[in-house]
Amino acid sequence: MQLAKRVQTLTPSTTLAITAKAKALKDSGHDVIGLGAGEPDFNTPEYIIEAAERAMRSGLTRYTPSGGILPLREAIARKMLKDQGIDYDADQVVVTTGAKHALYTLFQVLLNPGDEVIVPAPYWVSYPEQIKLAEGEPVFVLGKEANQFKLTPEQLEQAITEKTRAVIINSPSNPTGMMYTRDELMALGKVCIKHNIIIVSDEIYEKLIYTDQPHVSIASLSEQLKKQTVIINGVSKSHAMTGWRIGYAVGRKTIIKAMTNLCSHSTSNPTTISQYAALAAYTHEEEEITQMVASFNERLAYTYDLLTRVPGMTCVKPHGAFYLFPNVEKAIDMCGFSDVEEFSTALLEEEQVAVIPGTGFGAPKNIRISYVIKKSQLEDAMIRMTRFIERHA
Ligand code: PLP
Numbered sequence: 001m002q003l004a005k006r007v008q009t010l011t012p013s014t015t016l017a018i019t020a021k022a023k024a025l026k027d028s029g030h031d032v033i034g035l036g037a038g039e040p041d042f043n044t045p046e047y048i049i050e051a052a053e054r055a056m057r058s059g060l061t062r063y064t065p066s067g068g069i070l071p072l073r074e075a076i077a078r079k080m081l082k083d084q085g086i087d088y089d090a091d092q093v094v095v096t097t098g099a100k101h102a103l104y105t106l107f108q109v110l111l112n113p114g115d116e117v118i119v120p121a122p123y124w125v126s127y128p129e130q131i132k133l134a135e136g137e138p139v140f141v142l143g144k145e146a147n148q149f150k151l152t153p154e155q156l157e158q159a160i161t162e163k164t165r166a167v168i169i170n171s172p173s174n175p176t177g178m179m180y181t182r183d184e185l186m187a188l189g190k191v192c193i194k195h196n197i198i199i200v201s202d203e204i205y206e207k208l209i210y211t212d213q214p215h216v217s218i219a220s221l222s223e224q225l226k227k228q229t230v231i232i233n234g235v236s237k238s239h240a241m242t243g244w245r246i247g248y249a250v251g252r253k254t255i256i257k258a259m260t261n262l263c264s265h266s267t268s269n270p271t272t273i274s275q276y277a278a279l280a281a282y283t284h285e286e287e288e289i290t291q292m293v294a295s296f297n298e299r300l301a302y303t304y305d306l307l308t309r310v311p312g313m314t315c316v317k318p319h320g321a322f323y324l325f326p327n328v329e330k331a332i333d334m335c336g337f338s339d340v341e342e343f344s345t346a347l348l349e350e351e352q353v354a355v356i357p358g359t360g361f362g363a364p365k366n367i368r369i370s371y372v373i374k375k376s377q378l379e380d381a382m383i384r385m386t387r388f389i390e391r392h393a
Contacts, residue, residue, distance in 0.1 A: 010129055011360075018344070022354035032352045033381045035369045038174070039242040040296075040322070044277075045288040048239060051280030052273050064272050066264035067256070068095025068248070072275050075282040076248055083206070084217045086226060088250055094259045095278075097270045099204045099234035099247030102259075104130050105266075106230055106249055109258040110165060110198060111136035117200075118159050118167040120151035121362030122325065124174045124202070128362075136165070140362055145327060148178040148316050149363075153187040160191070166198040169218055172205040175361045175368040176325045177318020179209065185218045189225045199229040204247075205321040207238040207289050210297040213319060219251075230255055237321075238289060239281045244274040296322050296372060303371040306382040311389050322372045325358070329365040335392035340364050346392075351384040 019036045026032040055061075067073065073090040080086045096102040103126070111117070113135040119127050121142045128138040141159045143149035156167065169188065172179040180188070192199050199218055206215045219229035234247030249259060263269070300318065307315055307324060312331025315324055328343060337343040344357040344367060358366035371378060 006133055006135075009132065018348070018354055018356055022348060025348070025352060030352050032348075032354060033377050033384070034354045034373065035371075035381055036354045036356050037370045037372055039372070040237065040240040040292060041372045042240040042288075042292050042295075044240050044244070045281075045284075047284055048241065048277045048280050052244075052277040055273050055276035060272055060276055062272060064269040064275060066267075066269050067260035068093070068270060069272075069275050069279070072279045072282070073248075075279055076250065079282055080231070080250060084220045086217065086220050089253075092253055092256055093248055093250050094256045094263065095246065095248045095270050095275060096234075096259075096263060097247070097267050098236060098245040099202070099232050100126060101245075101267070101270075102232050102234070102247045102249040103127070103200070103202065104133070105259045105262050106200060106232070106255070107131055107134035107136060108262055109255060110134070112165075114163060115165040116161060116163045117165060118151075118156065118197075119362075120149075120168065120170075122149055122173070122175050122358065122366065123168070123362050124170060125360045127168055137163070139164070142362065143176075145316060149173070149176045149325075150178060150180060150184060151188065153191050156188055156191045160195050160197065164195065164197050166200050167192060168200045168202060170202040170204075172209060172215070172318070172320025174205065174321050175323050175356075175358070175363075175366075176316065177321045177323050178316065179211075179213060179215065179319040180218075181213065182216045182221070185216055186221055189218055189221055192228055193224050197228070199225070200232065201229050202232045204232065204234055204237050206233060207286075208293055208296060208322060209320040210293070210300055211319045215320070227252060235278045235281050239278075240288075240292065241274075241277070241281065244271070244277055246270055246274045246278040299371045299375060299378065300324075302375055303369070303378045303382070306379060307369070310382055310386050311393070322370055324369045324371060325361075325363070325366050326369065327365050328367050331389050332365075335389060337392075340367060343367075347385065347388055351388045353381050353384050353388070 073093040111134040230251035235241040313326040315326035340357040356368040
């Protein structure tokens with residue numbers, strides 16, 4: 001059967017593909033260590049679950065306004081003021097079915113056919129596909145590893161054409177974990193102002209930071225940058241709520257209104273119960289987040305130390321998120337594999353260690369390792385990887 005052109009070129013998420021393969025091996029009795037996870041290994045905090053239960057028991061189980069319930073939008077606006085010092089009204093917030101859906105909807109309302117969006121690489125796998133689904137053109141700019149993969153103002157300037165509509169800033173980044181400084185954002189922001197391009201600032205990993213460097217939102221740097229930026233965020237990663245599917249976009253009223261209209265015809269509203277759960281998440285002390293971040297930080301230090309001893313791998317130390325993104329070019333060479341896909345497949349088949357090849361992130365010399373699993377498993381994974389490389393070298 002002939003399907004619509006727009007889905008014919010869609011590539012399935014590489015993250016999900018390798019996770020599925022690892023799961024199939026596990027189900028057939030293999031001792032698989034999955035380093036592919038994109039979510040915290042914590043349960044959603046109890047007070048959030050209780051809030052959801054209360055909502056259900058008190059009949060809050062019906063449709064809500066398409067852009068989300070007012071108390072949640074107000075709570076998000078308060079959060080923006082508290083965390084970033086940016087003043088937004090509740091009608092500058094649209095609540096969506098996860099941050100992924102906020103991004104999807106944003107590209108749908110921003111892009112006309114042929115409009116370009118600058119996507120700094122390595123990038124999160126869904127950006128290019130979502131841009132293409134909106135008939136836009138992703139323009140990739142590969143960050144230098146020596147510069148922690150960060151986009152420079154010079155690179156941004158060079159990539160801009162008369163068709164450029166937007167640029168994505170994802171800080172802290174998936175997959176690299178790097179985070180832009182205030183000065184770096186200011187320099188990038190100047191270029192965006194000069195060319196009047198929209199900044200899509202994906203801040204989903206904002207709370208997961210392991211340095212003294214604070215997270216800065218580019219929208220907080222000036223009134224003009226606030227106008228040109230749409231912030232994307234959500235509770236998935238910060239509150240261990242990936243399955244609840246609550247994200248949001250915050251920005252200019254015209255954009256938010258168009259997104260809300262579009263949501264009214266696609267999802268009607270994000271799940272009502274989850275919205276009340278997210279409201280509890282944003283009106284409670286953040287003790288659970290602090291504990292979770294401390295645990296991730298400890299595992300990052302532990303894994304980073306072990307990883308630097310694996311032959312043929314080098315790794316930039318991340319600032320945030322929960323991924324390591326080592327360069328494995330030398331290991332691939334030493335082992336005689338043709339590329340990172342072959343390397344990752346053999347590693348899974350021979351040693352039952354599931355990593356995500358960097359190809360899907362626009363970085364074919366790297367692999368992504370998620371360290372949000374038990375320390376004993378992390379240690380075992382590094383032993384297996386070392387054994388694998390030494391055997392093939
Ligand atoms: N943005 C980035 C960079 C991500 O890594 C993810 C999830 O993996 C998302 C957005 C989507 O988050 P959500 O689960 O809220 O849709």
